[in-house]
Amino acid sequence: MPTNLLPFQGEASFFPDFFSEQESDLLFQKAVEEIHWKQEPIWMFGKKVMQPRLTALYGHPEISYGYSGIEMKPFPWTDFLLEIKNRIEKEAGVIFTHVLLNHYRDGKDSMGWHRDNEKVLGPNPVIGSVSFGALRNFQLRHYVDKQHKISLDLSHGSFLLMKGETQHHWEHQIPKTSKIIGPRINMTFRRIG
Numbered sequence: 001m002p003t004n005l006l007p008f009q010g011e012a013s014f015f016p017d018f019f020s021e022q023e024s025d026l027l028f029q030k031a032v033e034e035i036h037w038k039q040e041p042i043w044m045f046g047k048k049v050m051q052p053r054l055t056a057l058y059g060h061p062e063i064s065y066g067y068s069g070i071e072m073k074p075f076p077w078t079d080f081l082l083e084i085k086n087r088i089e090k091e092a093g094v095i096f097t098h099v100l101l102n103h104y105r106d107g108k109d110s111m112g113w114h115r116d117n118e119k120v121l122g123p124n125p126v127i128g129s130v131s132f133g134a135l136r137n138f139q140l141r142h143y144v145d146k147q148h149k150i151s152l153d154l155s156h157g158s159f160l161l162m163k164g165e166t167q168h169h170w171e172h173q174i175p176k177t178s179k180i181i182g183p184r185i186n187m188t189f190r191r192i193g
């Protein structure tokens with residue numbers, strides 16, 4: 001059992017080699033080729049802007065999910081997504097209903113500071129985050145006292161589990177990097193409704 005990455009007000013556990021190298025290579029390839037990737041707009045400070053990455057939502061087809069002013073209708077589960085879901089549910093101890101997928105094409109793609117605290121996720125969301133492909137830096141920062149910052153590298157085949165009060169008190173981001181790097185796939189499994 002890994003130790004908690006957060007000093008207080010939340011729980012985040014990191015499993016660097018959750019999937020084997022071989023499995024991870026295969027799952028990365030499948031995700032790149034088989035997921036219906038799209039660049040979607042979001043609303044930021046009253047303006048419609050394109051997200052700096054590709055995204056897709058999969059899961060329970062009757063329950064749509066939205067954030068930052070957009071509404072996404074999920075595609076139905078595929079076999080390889082269900083396989084990943086089953087594996088991480090054993091560790092997380094919850095049943096996930098959806099997965100939001102992110103495709104960072106290179107170092108210019110990113111995700112800004114945010115919390116995964118939409119009302120539909122409930123009071124203490126459990127977020128299961130799986131990464132394949134290029135290594136990217138992931139940062140957590142206390143929402144009020146922004147001095148408290150934690151940085152970790154999300155590697156190929158890794159699993160990050162956030163739960164408890166984390167989404168109340170900590171925000172997270174994937175910063176841009178000037179390093180020349182290849183694509184990365186991230187999947188954040190969630191429980192909606």
Ligand SMILES: O=C(O)CCC(=O)C(=O)O
Nearest residue numbers: 100102111116174186188
């Ligand atoms: O790409 C990542 O590791 C983070 C994704 C994320 O924070 C999200 O989808 O809410």
Ligand SMILES: [Fe+2]
Nearest residue numbers: 114115116172
């Ligand atoms: Fe997030």
